[in-house]
Amino acid sequence: MAGKVVLTYFDGRGKMESIRWLLTAAEVDFDEVFLTKREQYQQLLDDGSLMFQQVPLVEIDGMKLIQTKAILNYIAEKYNLHGQDIKDRVKINMYSEGLMDLMEMFMTLIWTPDRKLKLKTIETKAKERYLPAFEKALTGTVYLVGGRLSMADVLLLECSLMLEEEFPGILNDFSKVKSFQTRMMQIPAFAKFLQPGSKRKPQPDEDLKKTVMGVLYLKLL
Known part of the structure; x- marks a missing residue:
């Protein structure tokens, strides 16, 4: 039996946050290891855990996975969040x-x-580019692709909430996206994830920036 899913990253959003959201959609519990010291990162390099010397790292089904898109696609495939066929899948990926x-x-x-x-x-x-496309895609449908929840829906919920954090009222001219967001937030797993004390991370701050710099010596999240 495979062990619990383990996420290794910083205690912040970055590229891991979408993975957290997707695991939440799949109702998969996970543990987290937070990188706070250079030595932790060096150990991952030394033991060969990071193929391209990058995080996020997700341990699942006996594998150590890197590269955000590959991780998301694996989770989506495993938990039936990637459509019913190849045509659904390419739309979801787009x-x-x-x-x-x-x-x-x-x-x-x-x-x-x-x-x-x-x-x-x-x-x-x-x-001008993104919200109009999703407003059009949601015309006459509850979900973006195939009439059921997919990875694309999960990421749209996450993204719409990020947009509203910085630009309150940005969805006022995109009623279908706003209605979609409201429906999705009522799904029990998401409603719980949005409550204080969940594994959802807050917006990044200067403390996180200093931690990332200290661990990676790079100006990249």
């Missing part, structure tokens, strides 16, 4: 990768000298 592109802009905010300018860029792209 939506998901678009959402990840948008969310990665948020991840770089903490490293950006001109935060105000970066936020303006994110807001503009969200309103």
Whole structure:
């Protein structure tokens, strides 16, 4: 019998947060190991756990997985969140990768000298490029693909909440996305994940930035 899923990353959102959300959707409990010291990261390098010397790292089914998209796809496949066939899957992947592109802009905010300018860029792209696409996709349907919950839905919920944290009211002109968000938040697993004390992480701050720098010696999340 496979052991409990273990996530190794920083005690913050970054590239691990979408993985946390997807495991929550699958109702899979997981443990977390937080990197706080350079020695922890060095040990992962020394024992060969990090193929490309990068985190996040997810231990699942006897494997040590890296690369966010590969991890998400594995979880989605394993827990039936990746559509019914290959055509569903490619649509789910298109939506998901678009959402990840948008969310990665948020991840770089903490490293950006001109935060105000970066936020303006994110807001503009969200309103002009991403939200219109999802507003159209949700016309006449509850879920994005195949009439059932998928990885794309999970990432859209996560992303919509991130957008509202920085831009209150941004969904006012996107009623279908807002209605979708409201429905998704009522799913028991998500409702619990959104409560204080859950494994959902807060927005990154200077303390997290210092920790990442101390562990990786890199200005990357």
